[in-house]
Amino acid sequence: MAITRQAYEWRGVAPQGQQVNKTGHPVLGKNDLAYTNTFEVPAFRAGMPVDIMWGGKGNNLRTSANTKATQLIIIDGLACWPPESNLNVYVNDHYVFEAPDYSAQNGLSGNMVPFPEPNARNIFTHEAFRDKLHPPIIVEPLSTWGVFWSPDYSNAAFVPTSDDQVPRAFVRYFLVDGPDLLIAQQLQKLHLPLSLRNFVKYRQDVLRWHNMGDSHVFKVNDEVDS
Amino acid sequence: MRQLLYNWIFQPVTFGFTSQNWPLAGVPFSIFTSSYGSSGKQEEIGFGSNIPTNPWESKQISSLPIVSADQFVVINNFGSTPGLLPIPDVLTANREWVATFELSARVTGFPKLYIWNLNYSGYSSGITSDSKQATIARLENPANSYFNANITQTGVDGSYWEIGSADDIEDLYSAWLEPFGVVPADITITSTVTSANYLVYTISITFTRYGFTQPDPIITTFFSPSLSDRRRDSVSTLVDSLATIQFYENVKPNGFVQLMVNDTKYFQEPIHTQALGISGDAAPFPQTVGFKVPQWSLQPNYYVLPGQSWDIQYTTMNDIHALNSWIEDNLGNAGAVGAFWKYAEVFCSYYLYEGANAMICHQLLKLGITINPDTVDWYKRQILSMEGLDPNTYEVYLDLQRKWKEKQNRLDDHYSRGRHK
Numbered sequence A: 001m002a003i004t005r006q007a008y009e010w011r012g013v014a015p016q017g018q019q020v021n022k023t024g025h026p027v028l029g030k031n032d033l034a035y036t037n038t039f040e041v042p043a044f045r046a047g048m049p050v051d052i053m054w055g056g057k058g059n060n061l062r063t064s065a066n067t068k069a070t071q072l073i074i075i076d077g078l079a080c081w082p083p084e085s086n087l088n089v090y091v092n093d094h095y096v097f098e099a100p101d102y103s104a105q106n107g108l109s110g111n112m113v114p115f116p117e118p119n120a121r122n123i124f125t126h127e128a129f130r131d132k133l134h135p136p137i138i139v140e141p142l143s144t145w146g147v148f149w150s151p152d153y154s155n156a157a158f159v160p161t162s163d164d165q166v167p168r169a170f171v172r173y174f175l176v177d178g179p180d181l182l183i184a185q186q187l188q189k190l191h192l193p194l195s196l197r198n199f200v201k202y203r204q205d206v207l208r209w210h211n212m213g214d215s216h217v218f219k220v221n222d223e224v225d226s
Numbered sequence B: 001m002r003q004l005l006y007n008w009i010f011q012p013v014t015f016g017f018t019s020q021n022w023p024l025a026g027v028p029f030s031i032f033t034s035s036y037g038s039s040g041k042q043e044e045i046g047f048g049s050n051i052p053t054n055p056w057e058s059k060q061i062s063s064l065p066i067v068s069a070d071q072f073v074v075i076n077n078f079g080s081t082p083g084l085l086p087i088p089d090v091l092t093a094n095r096e097w098v099a100t101f102e103l104s105a106r107v108t109g110f111p112k113l114y115i116w117n118l119n120y121s122g123y124s125s126g127i128t129s130d131s132k133q134a135t136i137a138r139l140e141n142p143a144n145s146y147f148n149a150n151i152t153q154t155g156v157d158g159s160y161w162e163i164g165s166a167d168d169i170e171d172l173y174s175a176w177l178e179p180f181g182v183v184p185a186d187i188t189i190t191s192t193v194t195s196a197n198y199l200v201y202t203i204s205i206t207f208t209r210y211g212f213t214q215p216d217p218i219i220t221t222f223f224s225p226s227l228s229d230r231r232r233d234s235v236s237t238l239v240d241s242l243a244t245i246q247f248y249e250n251v252k253p254n255g256f257v258q259l260m261v262n263d264t265k266y267f268q269e270p271i272h273t274q275a276l277g278i279s280g281d282a283a284p285f286p287q288t289v290g291f292k293v294p295q296w297s298l299q300p301n302y303y304v305l306p307g308q309s310w311d312i313q314y315t316t317m318n319d320i321h322a323l324n325s326w327i328e329d330n331l332g333n334a335g336a337v338g339a340f341w342k343y344a345e346v347f348c349s350y351y352l353y354e355g356a357n358a359m360i361c362h363q364l365l366k367l368g369i370t371i372n373p374d375t376v377d378w379y380k381r382q383i384l385s386m387e388g389l390d391p392n393t394y395e396v397y398l399d400l401q402r403k404w405k406e407k408q409n410r411l412d413d414h415y416s417r418g419r420h421k
Helices: A179-189 A196-214 B129-139 B166-180 B320-330 B356-367 B373-385 B394-415
Strands: A003-011 A071-081 A085-091 A137-139 A144-151 A168-177 B002-010 B071-080 B089-094 B096-106 B113-121 B152-154 B160-163 B187-193 B198-208 B218-224 B232-235 B237-240 B244-249 B255-261 B302-304 B310-316 B335-337 B344-354
Touching (some): A003 A144, A179 A196, A196 B394, B002 B310, B071 B310, B113 B166, B160 B166, B166 B187, B255 B344, B310 B344, B344 B356, B356 B373
Parallel strands (some): B244 B335
Antiparallel strands (some): B071 B344, B187 B198, B218 B232
């Protein structure tokens, strides 16, 4: 695989009495209870961050997210629900979103980047984030990363009666794998943004330079001086 | 080259809940080759047979799409029905309809009436006046309980039925309405002789309701009281039964779409395991009012090369079978999973390049140029402008690459692109 468009979605809902499903999204509505009481939103505490991948609530994964030696991740989309909740990304030992004095901050709020769209409260993604997260968050090879979701208000466990009562978080990213990682590293060396367009342009440049070499018309600094 | 699409729809139209027709929660299935929704045939029950009524040939796709040697496929985007929680709408409706109409025969010796045509409007499965032959075939089948050798097709090309008794009427309508779940016991007929010397049959047919949005059944009989009388329509009037039923409908699918090429799944979890795919909330279809920004779209597009097969797999994570079991255990006949509502939909858009265009796709791939209809056309223009040259030289490729770079630079200057996409 080269560059693929990936996404991770977290929902704070699980089969009743279970709180978490550690193998991804759970099947909902499946047991012998009254049908609408088969799932619940677990209790959350105000301001207490919950990791959306291993936090023990909703759909989870077995381990924390990480990148292999041949992989790099470009996170360019974040969104969450309800509007009174926040997302913060961490890569290895630091948080991405910080307060102006570099103190801790909950992160990006659902009022800025709601999920999904359209939603029950008619909140749209703020124009500051409508054209992706810019610059994107880069997760280098052999890194650990994750996303914390934190609510502004506490809640006891309850049975949701509509989709908009379910806490959500959404992360969209490019997974750069294999040969394209080399291009990513070259772009980083040149301080060029890791955008899809730059990947394509660099790939074209490499192929063109290769052709120049093969056809013996290559000159030192060709295309640089002109 | 063409931009193509595939729209898979799951909208149950069977009489009652048929478990074989509903996907199992958590189990991915192909929207091309599975037996679910518009990709497969429907198995209908309710009239004494489990034999599928839709033939195999109506199945949309019989095998996974494989890209042949002279093709090139670019998957453009996909999406599916949004929605998360399996909370149904509970809708109360009449359990049955009774359709009543009259037919008359002139009393002259042995009274007979003549039925020229039959028309059904309501839930349509193709059994209308146009499929008169199907009705005839069922009527003449000795295996059926309503088989009646007295009902004959007469007239030019068998254009009317000659009906001589209430039994004949019952058999004819049983045969005709069999695909709609009507059995002989659902039909009651009374008759009186009027002062104008007509034998009037009053016919009442009971239709069972299988969904809240199921259209009203209306039947129209084009008949004449004798061969010398003018022909006329008899349209049924409909009365709702007092008995009601609760239909459980509009359950959200909680669905995920996964693209599969050969045996590799496109979406993976951040821990490198296979993922279910992209949810209908992140990539919704259709995109309704209030939709501003797609949370996810397939960018970059995915190229499927010759020799590879591809598939769109869909997984619903809400357990509709559990809902049905719960209704059966707790409500019995007072409730049912309704039919005639749309459960899930998946949409896929892709480009198919064939022949010379597919070859150009390979050339563009070699040059590192993104493949879309515009770049394929651009490459064609370049080939045409270098008529007489041997294109199999590095110089020509180099020239092409330089021209492409110049074109991109001009575009960049023209549009003053700031932020890179």
